[in-house]
Each structure stands twice: as structure tokens, then as C-alpha cells.
Amino acid sequence: MAAPYACDPAASRGRRVREEESAFRSCFQRDRDRIIHATAFRRLKHKTQVFVEHEGDVYRTRLTHSIEVAQVARTIAGALGLNGELTEAVALAHDLGHTPFGHTGEDALDALMAPYGGFDHNAQTLRIVTSLERHYAAFDGLNLTWETLEGIAKHNGPVTGELPYALATYSAEHDLELATHASAEAQVAALSDDIAYTNHDLHDGLRAGLFTDADLEALPLLAPAYARVDADWPGLDPRRRRHEALRHVFGEMVGDVIETSQALLSDSGAETAADIRNLGRPVIRFSDSYWRDLQTIRAFLFRQMYRAPQVMDERARVTQVIDALFPHYMAHPSDLPDRWSAGTQGSTETARARLVADYIAGMTDRFALQEHQRLIGPLPAGLKPGPHT
Structure with a gap:
């Protein structure tokens, strides 16, 4: 039985772009399903948790971590009478914005983006699900419900003070009430x-x-x-x-x-x-x-x-990869795929930097290593690109 403070899909604040509701799935279940089918979710299988992806087949990746988080979250939500589908949606989405090489990659990209508003993986997750996933005819992003977006934005607590770029940009157009706590479901995640x-x-x-x-x-x-x-x-x-x-x-x-x-x-x-x-x-x-x-x-x-x-040595090596790729793409935007390089034409330096950050953040570990080898030259000792992208 649902607790009175559980989020009710029938009372959802809805989606930014109105859609017909499914006859078979609640709005939160659809959110969860869209996240699972997102390109960014599939990429998590080749993104670092602690160890770089090629170091061993049995270490956790961002994908296996996200699945384990969702399993724990479902258990807790069920015991507390909360909405399991919303809880699972937030849990599965929470790491979509991570760069290659985990927090090391994020730290490197944040330093490089300091003159342009910085980089934050949680804010990047919101950017992915509201803009960068581009598959649907009627909208950019996944058009998730307000409750799921809120949970993604502030599951770690209220976001106050100077907001990360992606959160500030989106919140100016669609208020997620960042100064309050999130739902109990998001807190469980x-x-x-x-x-x-x-x-x-x-x-x-x-x-x-x-x-x-x-x-x-x-x-x-x-x-x-x-x-x-x-x-x-x-x-x-x-x-x-x-x-x-x-x-x-x-x-x-x-x-x-x-x-x-x-x-x-x-x-x-x-x-x-x-x-x-x-x-x-x-x-x-x-x-x-x-x-x-x-x-x-x-x-x-x-x-x-x-x-x-050995982990610190690896952090230093993969930081060199990010530190080399970012200025290369800034100076040579034509080396980006056509869809991305088109967005740099006539853009300001800040807009170009944000686009380059979006592109690098979306890379898997192995693709970042391959791009470094292709565009810049040999990788730092101890790194290898893997067999395919």
C-alpha cells in the first residue's frame, strides 16, 4: 500500500511537452523505460567506476553500478511504501552525466571549463535527458516527468548558491524548485x-x-x-x-x-x-x-x-587524455563529427566550449583513448584504447 507522502503518478506535474498517457504504463514507468533505452545509458557499460574500463572484466562500471543502485532503491522504496518506478528511474539516471574515467575525468573537464561556467556531472545528467538525447520527433531529450527531473537535479539535497551551468540554464525555463528537498523517492535513490x-x-x-x-x-x-x-x-x-x-x-x-x-x-x-x-x-x-x-x-x-x-598513477594518465582532447577540439572543431562541428559554426568561444564539453563527457573510456591516439598521438604509458568504440 502506498504511503500518503509517496509520489502518485496520477498526480504528476506532467511533462514539459504534453503527450498522451500510455494505456499500459504509468508516467514514471515510461520515464524509467526511456532512460534504459537512452544512448547515454548504454554508454555507461564502458565508463569507469574506479578502475579504467579495460583493466578487468569483473570490476564495476557505471552501468553495473547504476543497476545495483536501482536494485537497492527498489527494496527500500517498497519497504517504505514509496513509488518504486520513480525511485528506480532516478536511480538508473543518476550517473548518465559522468565523463569517461569517472570522477578523474570530471575533475579534469571541470578545470578546463572553469572559464566557461565549469562542469558538473549531475547537472550534465539533466542536460542529457532534457536536450542531448535527440531521437524523438516532438522534442529534444527524453521529455521526462517533472518529478523525475526534480529527482535527477536534487536527489543529493537542495541546490542553492551559484548553480552549475546546465542546472541554471534549464531551471530558468522550467522551475524544478531547486531550493527545496526532493521527493522521498529521490532521497532513496x-x-x-x-x-x-x-x-x-x-x-x-x-x-x-x-x-x-x-x-x-x-x-x-x-x-x-x-x-x-x-x-x-x-x-x-x-x-x-x-x-x-x-x-x-x-x-x-x-x-x-x-x-x-x-x-x-x-x-x-x-x-x-x-x-x-x-x-x-x-x-x-x-x-x-x-x-x-x-x-x-x-x-x-x-x-x-x-x-x-596505482590508482593515482592511472588518474594522472587519464587526466592527460582529457587535457589534450579539449584544447584540440576547441582549436580544430572540424575534427568533431559533422553533427557536432556544425554547432560550432559562428558560435562564441563559450558556446563552442560547452559543445566540446558535451561531446567529451559523452565518450566512453575506450573511445576517449582511441580519439587521443587518432588525433593527438601515442597514449600515456599504461593506457590502451581497446578493440572498438
Whole structure:
């Protein structure tokens, strides 16, 4: 049964371009389906999560990460009586705006775009779903509902102060009420992102040899999980032991968010989705004690994984790729595909920079490497372009 503060598709604020409703799918389900069929969503399978795409077939990519976020989000939304289709739509879309090479690529592109308004992957996601996906006859973008666009724009909380370029541009024409919190569904998507990446980065870091099971056994939440597995399954194969311990922590994270959020929602007095937006505080959270323990785990991951010497070396190499491609396209826009180079004709420098940023941001890891090799020359040592685009 839906909670009174859940987003109701029948009460949606609708789409910017009016369309006939489907006889078989709710408006939020159509949003989710359009996101899954988007070109930008398919590209996520060759975009970095932490490790560059060619480094191993079993490490997470942006696509597998997004699917895992959606799975967690559906579970939490269902337990809280929220709209699962809207929650899943926001979860699946949340990383569409990521550049090649993950946050490293974003940092490089943001620095290059500093004179032109900067670059932000979350704002870029909104730009993709409202403009850059161009397949439909009646509109640019995916023409998603207001609720899904709102969730994409501010699932991490209100957006105030100086807005990222893409958010400022779109919001001036279609108000997403950026100063308020998003729906409970979008808040679930945001917390599910935290749960998913914490869990899978522990898995991937172990697989990459950046730390050991013994290292994890010294951390809060993980120590009792390993002890429980040892008590229930003494002498278990190390890989199964690891999986069981991390699976237990994964389930605990989901359970803590559900239990904490149920209490917050009950105490909020919210009777509508609008009440959730106007509370002035989030209603989907970890408990304080669990959050403190997670911060210890994240600090460990930052030291041992995100700033590991081999990862930092890779960050430096892929930054060189972005740093070379951007000025090349700015100076030689004819090297862009025809559809893109046409947009640079007669444009201002800022407009050309924004177009070049859109193009580079849409690249997969392997395509960025191939373009560097084709247009500029040999890649930095240790990088390889992959077999195809």
C-alpha cells in the first residue's frame, strides 16, 4: 500500500511537452523505460567506476553500478511504501552525466571549463535527458516527468548558491524548485548510491589487491560480520567467507536506512509528497551511529583505494587524455563529427566550449583513448584504447 507522502503518478506535474498517457504504463514507468533505452545509458557499460574500463572484466562500471543502485532503491522504496518506478528511474539516471574515467575525468573537464561556467556531472545528467538525447520527433531529450527531473537535479539535497551551468540554464525555463528537498523517492535513490558504491568498492578493492580481508576485519561493521561468518561457517573457503561477510554488511546498511527512515517519516507528520519537499530536512537517512561507522569505512577506502599509488598513477594518465582532447577540439572543431562541428559554426568561444564539453563527457573510456591516439598521438604509458568504440 502506498504511503500518503509517496509520489502518485496520477498526480504528476506532467511533462514539459504534453503527450498522451500510455494505456499500459504509468508516467514514471515510461520515464524509467526511456532512460534504459537512452544512448547515454548504454554508454555507461564502458565508463569507469574506479578502475579504467579495460583493466578487468569483473570490476564495476557505471552501468553495473547504476543497476545495483536501482536494485537497492527498489527494496527500500517498497519497504517504505514509496513509488518504486520513480525511485528506480532516478536511480538508473543518476550517473548518465559522468565523463569517461569517472570522477578523474570530471575533475579534469571541470578545470578546463572553469572559464566557461565549469562542469558538473549531475547537472550534465539533466542536460542529457532534457536536450542531448535527440531521437524523438516532438522534442529534444527524453521529455521526462517533472518529478523525475526534480529527482535527477536534487536527489543529493537542495541546490542553492551559484548553480552549475546546465542546472541554471534549464531551471530558468522550467522551475524544478531547486531550493527545496526532493521527493522521498529521490532521497532513496541518493542513499542507495551510497550503499551500492560502499559495498562494491570493498569487493573491487579486495579483488584488485589494494587491501586484504585482515584489513577489513579491523574496521567497524566489518569485524563483527567476519566473526559471524566464522562462527556459522568455520573453515569456509576465503572467497566465500569474504562474500558472506560483505553480503551481511550490505544487508545491514539497507536495513538501517529502512528502520531509520520509517521513524523519520512517521515523526515528520508529512501527508503529501509536497510536505516531504518542504520539511527543510531529509527523511531518508542512516542512523547516526551507523553513519559514523560508515565514515570510518569510507576514510579507509579513500586512503587504500581511491588514493592508492596505482590508482593515482592511472588518474594522472587519464587526466592527460582529457587535457589534450579539449584544447584540440576547441582549436580544430572540424575534427568533431559533422553533427557536432556544425554547432560550432559562428558560435562564441563559450558556446563552442560547452559543445566540446558535451561531446567529451559523452565518450566512453575506450573511445576517449582511441580519439587521443587518432588525433593527438601515442597514449600515456599504461593506457590502451581497446578493440572498438
